[in-house]
Amino acid sequence: MVFYAGRGVDFTSFVEALSGAARTCRNQPLTVLTASTGRFTISPADLSSLKSANVTIVFATTSDPVTWGKNPETGAPPGYATFLATYHAGGFLDDADLVDGYAIAHYDALVTAARAIRLAAQETSAAPPTPQDVASIGFGHLSLSYAVPAAAGTLTFPPDGGRVIDPPIPIEQMIK
Numbered sequence: 001m002v003f004y005a006g007r008g009v010d011f012t013s014f015v016e017a018l019s020g021a022a023r024t025c026r027n028q029p030l031t032v033l034t035a036s037t038g039r040f041t042i043s044p045a046d047l048s049s050l051k052s053a054n055v056t057i058v059f060a061t062t063s064d065p066v067t068w069g070k071n072p073e074t075g076a077p078p079g080y081a082t083f084l085a086t087y088h089a090g091g092f093l094d095d096a097d098l099v100d101g102y103a104i105a106h107y108d109a110l111v112t113a114a115r116a117i118r119l120a121a122q123e124t125s126a127a128p129p130t131p132q133d134v135a136s137i138g139f140g141h142l143s144l145s146y147a148v149p150a151a152a153g154t155l156t157f158p159p160d161g162g163r164v165i166d167p168p169i170p171i172e173q174m175i176k
Contacts, residue, residue: 004034008100015046019053026053035060037101058173062105063152065098083107083151108150115148116141 004014017023018030032055042050042057050057068076072084084095087103098104116138120129123137142148143156143165155164 001031001033004032008036011042012046015042015050018055019049023053029054029056031056031058033058033060037062037105056173061101063101065095065101065104069095069098077151077153079111079149079154080151082149104151108148108152108155111150112142112148112155115146119146 004011006014018032030053034057036059068080069084072081083104086107087098092103113134116134117129118138119141120133120138123129124133129138139157139162140159143159148155157164
C-alpha cells in the first residue's frame with residue numbers, strides 16, 4: 001500500500017512509474033491511497049495501465065460530484081440538489097467543471113459564512129456583527145436546526161466554535 005500525497009497534475013508521472021517496466025513487483029497487487037478536495041482526473045489510458053500493472057486506486061475526497069450528479073435528488077447529500085440548481089442558474093452548464101471539488105468547497109464556505117453572519121446579526125441587532133461575533137456567536141450556533149445544508153453534506157459546528165463536526169468523506173475505489 002502506498003499513500004500518494006502529490007498534486008493531481010503530477011499523478012500521471014506517478015502512474016507511469018507504477019506501471020512501467022522498472023517496477024519489479026508487478027505481479028504483486030498494490031493499492032494507492034490518496035485524498036484531495038475533489039477527484040483526480042485519470043485518463044482511460046492511465047486506468048488501463050494501472051489495471052494491467054495490478055494497481056488499485058482508492059480516493060478519499062470532500063465531494064463526489066460525478067456520483068452525486070447521477071441522481072442529485074436521492075443519491076447525493078441533502079444540499080447538493082440546491083447547489084446544482086444554483087450553479088446552473090448562474091450560467092455554469094458544464095458539470096465537468098465540478099470534478100475538482102473547488103466549486104463545491106467554495107459554495108459550502110459561502111453558505112456557511114452567510115448563515116453564521118445572519119445568526120450573529122440576530123444576536124447583535126443594535127450594531128452590525130463584528131468578525132468576533134460571527135466566530136463566537138454565529139459559528140457556535142451552526143448545529144441542530146441551524147446546521148448548514150451544504151453541497152457536500154449537512155455541516156454542523158461545535159458550540160464553542162472550531163472546525164466542522166462529522167463532515168462526509170466519500171471514498172471511491174477507481175480500479176477493481
